[in-house]
Amino acid sequence: MSAAANPALERPRSEIEDLRAALGQFATGVAIVTTRAPDGRSVGLTVNSFASVSLEPPLVLWSLSKRSSSLEAFRVAPSVAIHVLSAEQEALARRFASPSADRFAGLHRGIGPAGVPLLEGCVARFICTPYARTEAGDHLVFILRVERWARAAGPALVFHAGRFCGMGQDAAPPAAPERGVDFTRAPRPGIVPH
Numbered sequence: 001m002s003a004a005a006n007p008a009l010e011r012p013r014s015e016i017e018d019l020r021a022a023l024g025q026f027a028t029g030v031a032i033v034t035t036r037a038p039d040g041r042s043v044g045l046t047v048n049s050f051a052s053v054s055l056e057p058p059l060v061l062w063s064l065s066k067r068s069s070s071l072e073a074f075r076v077a078p079s080v081a082i083h084v085l086s087a088e089q090e091a092l093a094r095r096f097a098s099p100s101a102d103r104f105a106g107l108h109r110g111i112g113p114a115g116v117p118l119l120e121g122c123v124a125r126f127i128c129t130p131y132a133r134t135e136a137g138d139h140l141v142f143i144l145r146v147e148r149w150a151r152a153a154g155p156a157l158v159f160h161a162g163r164f165c166g167m168g169q170d171a172a173p174p175a176a177p178e179r180g181v182d183f184t185r186a187p188r189p190g191i192v193p194h
């Protein structure tokens with residue numbers, strides 16, 4: 001029996017790769033999600049599964065591969081930071097998508113609630129607490145409540161068809177008074193700009 005006739009059977013590798021390529025036609029922003037593990041380690045990875053869900057209450061989601069080395073840390077995390085990357089942060093996106101003993105080594109970082117590591121230079125940052133979680137195939141989907149946020153003007157990093165690209169300056173939102181704190185103005189280490 002073919003995989004198509006019985007979805008319980010494993011799909012051919014080529015079909016999965018084709019599905020991945022089709023899904024990759026959906027251009028997304030790029031974010032780094034960070035938290036503090038119970039043993040005190042800073043953990044974080046690059047994601048493009050981040051999405052907004054609700055304004056009232058303020059909810060967002062992202063999904064994490066069950067193969068992630070940080071699975072347990074995010075499963076129990078009381079606080080998580082989501083950093084939406086700027087067009088200038090492609091190297092950071094690559095660093096947080098590659099295996100490394102310490103992805104934070106040498107980075108200028110602040111500290112948020114529950115010791116969550118905060119990265120600088122992003123176009124938006126959301127400090128979140130857990131709201132709901134569900135298993136979905138080979139990923140865990142986290143729905144988070146946004147407790148605080150900040151944003152900065154500037155073009156965002158974009159991921160499309162397996163490649164990073166910068167958003168045109170014309171497409172960037174203009175600088176505006178903010179509800180969070182404008183962390184382009186006072187990004188000092190150790191200060192939580194919220």
Ligand SMILES: Cc1cc2nc3c(=O)[nH]c(=O)nc-3n(C[C@H](O)[C@H](O)[C@H](O)COP(=O)(O)O)c2cc1C
Binds near residue numbers: 046067070097099159
């Ligand atoms: C643009 C981009 C988007 C990604 N999105 C996700 C994602 O949404 N969820 C995920 O689990 N991995 C995602 N990854 C892969 C992880 O960043 C990568 O596998 C990382 O090494 C996982 O690290 P960890 O095992 O320490 O969690 C993405 C990678 C890139 C380059």
